[in-house]
Amino acid sequence: xxxxxxxxxxxxxxxxxxxxxxxxxxxxxxxxxxxxxxxxxxxxxxxxxxxxxxxxxxxxxxxxxxxxxxxxxxxxxxxxxxxxxxxxxxxxxxxxxxxxxxxxxxxxxxxxxxxxxxxxxxxxxxxxxxxxxxxxxxxxxxxxxxxxxxxxxxxxxxxxxxxxxxxxxxxxxxxxxxxxxxxxxxxxxxxxxxxxxxxxxxxxxxxxxxxxxxxxxxxxxxxxxxxxxxxxxxxxxxxxxxxxxxxxxxxxxxxxxxxxxxxxxxxxxxxxxxxxxxxxxxxxxxxxxxxxxxxxxxxxx
Amino acid sequence: xxxxxxxxxxxxxxxxxxxxxxxxxxxxxxxxxxxxxxxxxxxxxxxxxxxxxxxxxxxxxxxxxxxxxxxxxxxxxxxxxxxxxxxxxxxxxxxxxxxxxxxxxxxxxxxxxxxxxxxxxxxxxxxxxxxxxxxxxxxxxxxxxxxxxxxxxxxxxxxxxxxxxxxxxxxxxxxxxxxxxxxxxxxxxxxxxxxxxxxxxxxxxxxxxxxxxxxxxxxxxxxxxxxxxxxxxxxxxxxxxxxxxxxxxxxxxxxxxxxxxxxxxxxxxxxxxxxxxxxxxxxxxxxxxxxxxxxxxxxxxxxxxxxxxxxxxxxxxxxxxxxxxxxxxxxxxxxxxxxxxxx
Numbered sequence: 001x002x003x004x005x006x007x008x009x010x011x012x013x014x015x016x017x018x019x020x021x022x023x024x025x026x027x028x029x030x031x032x033x034x035x036x037x038x039x040x041x042x043x044x045x046x047x048x049x050x051x052x053x054x055x056x057x058x059x060x061x062x063x064x065x066x067x068x069x070x071x072x073x074x075x076x077x078x079x080x081x082x083x084x085x086x087x088x089x090x091x092x093x094x095x096x097x098x099x100x101x102x103x104x105x106x107x108x109x110x111x112x113x114x115x116x117x118x119x120x121x122x123x124x125x126x127x128x129x130x131x132x133x134x135x136x137x138x139x140x141x142x143x144x145x146x147x148x149x150x151x152x153x154x155x156x157x158x159x160x161x162x163x164x165x166x167x168x169x170x171x172x173x174x175x176x177x178x179x180x181x182x183x184x185x186x187x188x189x190x191x192x193x194x195x196x197x198x199x200x201x202x203x204x205x206x207x208x209x210x211x212x213x214x215x216x217x218x219x220x221x222x223x224x225x226x227x228x229x230x231x232x233x234x235x236x237x238x239x240x241x242x243x244x245x246x247x248x249x250x251x252x253x254x255x256x257x258x259x260x261x262x263x264x265x266x267x268x269x270x271x272x273x274x275x276x277x278x279x280x281x282x283x284x285x286x287x288x289x290x291x292x293x294x295x296x297x298x299x300x301x
Numbered sequence: 302x303x304x305x306x307x308x309x310x311x312x313x314x315x316x317x318x319x320x321x322x323x324x325x326x327x328x329x330x331x332x333x334x335x336x337x338x339x340x341x342x343x344x345x346x347x348x349x350x351x352x353x354x355x356x357x358x359x360x361x362x363x364x365x366x367x368x369x370x371x372x373x374x375x376x377x378x379x380x381x382x383x384x385x386x387x388x389x390x391x392x393x394x395x396x397x398x399x400x401x402x403x404x405x406x407x408x409x410x411x412x413x414x415x416x417x418x419x420x421x422x423x424x425x426x427x428x429x430x431x432x433x434x435x436x437x438x439x440x441x442x443x444x445x446x447x448x449x450x451x452x453x454x455x456x457x458x459x460x461x462x463x464x465x466x467x468x469x470x471x472x473x474x475x476x477x478x479x480x481x482x483x484x485x486x487x488x489x490x491x492x493x494x495x496x497x498x499x500x501x502x503x504x505x506x507x508x509x510x511x512x513x514x515x516x517x518x519x520x521x522x523x524x525x526x527x528x529x530x531x532x533x534x535x536x537x538x539x540x541x542x543x544x545x546x547x548x549x550x551x552x553x554x555x556x557x558x559x560x561x562x563x564x565x566x567x568x569x570x571x572x573x574x575x576x577x578x579x580x581x582x583x584x585x586x587x588x589x590x591x592x593x594x595x596x597x598x599x600x601x602x603x604x605x606x607x608x609x610x611x612x613x614x615x616x617x618x619x620x621x622x623x624x625x626x627x628x629x630x631x632x633x634x635x636x637x638x639x640x641x642x643x644x
Contacts, residue, residue: 007425007486007487009459010421012413012414014383014412014413016412017412020409020410020412023406023410024410027402027406031395031398034397112397120392121392121393121394123393124391125394125395125407126410128357128393129382130380130381130383130410299359299387299389300350300353300354300389300390300466301390
């Protein structure tokens with residue numbers, strides 16, 4: 001006869017606390033990708049990626065053929081030729097173009113990764129474990145950054161590798177280290193900033209629909225308002241009232257991209273301190289909101 | 302605990318106080334809790350939750366110092382939680398996770414490797430009779446399953462100390478008995494220290510050997526339950542079958558008195574009597590025998606032991622009586638189902 005399992009002691013070795021953030025992040029990502037709709041969003045995001053893959057292939061072929069003076073039927077416009085090799089604009093624009101799918105995906109993921117924790121008191125569970133609030137924040141941020149990176153920085157890095165692989169030599173990688181740094185820096189900036197803002201919004205609103213509405217407001221309504229105001233005040237003459245663009249967080253992130261990719265555009269250089277200030281305010285505000293919500297969690301009631 | 306293991310005190314608090322603004326929520330001049338099963342009792346607002354927060358290192362005391370399992374509360378809050386298993390009163394689940402995923406996550410957060418945590422999650426859920434429900438989502442569980450599941454996530458990292466907040470909340474009598482048996486087994490058979498915070502005095506009576514009584518944010522009594530109980534040499538508890546009137550009259554004539562009278566199931570009557578000085582148990586038996594056919598049949602007799610409800614009332618409620626009835630104590634006379642009443 002089978003006897004019921006007795007209680008057993010455990011005497012394993014404990015991992016460092018830093019690794020516990022990864023457990024939180026992994027659980028968050030698992031909860032998101034358990035839902036089929038996120039695979040659909042990911043697929044949508046990858047359509048653009050596959051188009052860029054084809055474009056990179058065509059460019060590398062055209063560059064090689066042009067070097068041999070062989071005419072190429074599917075000529076890629078000249079303005080695109082340097083985008084992936086010299087300036088990195090192509091990668092910047094690719095990451096920027098992923099914005100729509102990324103924002104929709106993050107809008108839905110916010111409630112699952114963060115909002116539900118506050119709604120169903122899972123935060124009390126986390127904080128009763130041997131981790132602190134910062135570990136919890138980092139774990140959740142890592143989950144959002146991981147999802148955002150799947151659509152932005154990782155595909156961009158794959159494009160970079162692809163370009164080098166289809167080139168004549170590996171010199172592409174050596175000559176374009178600054179582009180690689182730009183991809184990583186811009187991608188990381190986008191992921192961390194949007195992730196932090198998402199944590200703030202989702203922790204405050206908890207449910208999916210309100211989170212989506214406010215998230216949409218930040219990345220759809222604010223840009224429309226910013227553009228409208230800029231156009232309206234611009235038509236009255238005088239200097240371009242670019243500062244209205246500071247309302248649009250996604251565009252502000254793009255302004256910093258030029259700096260990170262080493263692209264020198266005079267007007268964007270002037271705006272950089274303002275852009276960094278706005279990004280800093282968004283991040284600071286979001287962290288404060290998240291912290292405030294987390295501090296209100298009563299582990300023992 | 303000291304390095305040589307000489308002391309097995311799980312909690313030591315010295316001059317510790319916790320304030321919310323200017324309000325003092327908890328103070329303990331000197332509290333030493335030894336290894337064992339400890340009942341944490343007190344009316345609402347007595348400071349139980351605050352004390353648990355302090356023990357888990359979630360709340361920094363303003364004054365004083367304290368240790369849990371030998372670790373200083375102020376400096377080692379995270380290490381304390383790694384060695385303590387906490388079962389919350391309220392549900393706090395990550396929605397969407399299955400039981401085994403959730404318990405495994407709890408293990409990983411306590412520092413176990415994912416592989417160890419998963420294996421341990423299976424073991425603990427099986428031990429707690431949730432084997433069949435391991436792959437079900439936690440939010441679909443019944444109340445009894447949820448309580449056992451909460452115990453599983455507190456146990457997964459094999460803690461030395463379990464802090465259980467109302468573990469029998471919402472359970473039917475059978476589920477309650479099972480839960481209490483589990484807790485008692487964890488203490489007696491596997492050497493876990495248990496702090497049981499509850500309103501149910503019978504739960505404490507069944508599981509605990511020590512008691513910490515709180516009232517108005519202060520520790521009003523603590524120690525072994527047997528030592529805290531009043532022992533009366535002149536009081537006896539009798540169980541009679543039939544009409545006890547003639548016995549009560551005869552007892553009065555002999556200088557004794559009936560302190561309480563309860564009707565037991567059937568035709569039994571339970572009496573608590575006080576005998577005159579110098580009289581013993583044998584004298585009661587002789588008194589019943591002398592009444593002959595007029596007397597009720599004496600079914601049992603033994604020394605009267607103070608019940609936990611009476612102990613609570615004596616220490617907490619009577620202490621608060623001058624405060625114009627802002628609290629009522631548990632009756633202690635309702636078969637042990639007494640609850641510490643809301644202040």
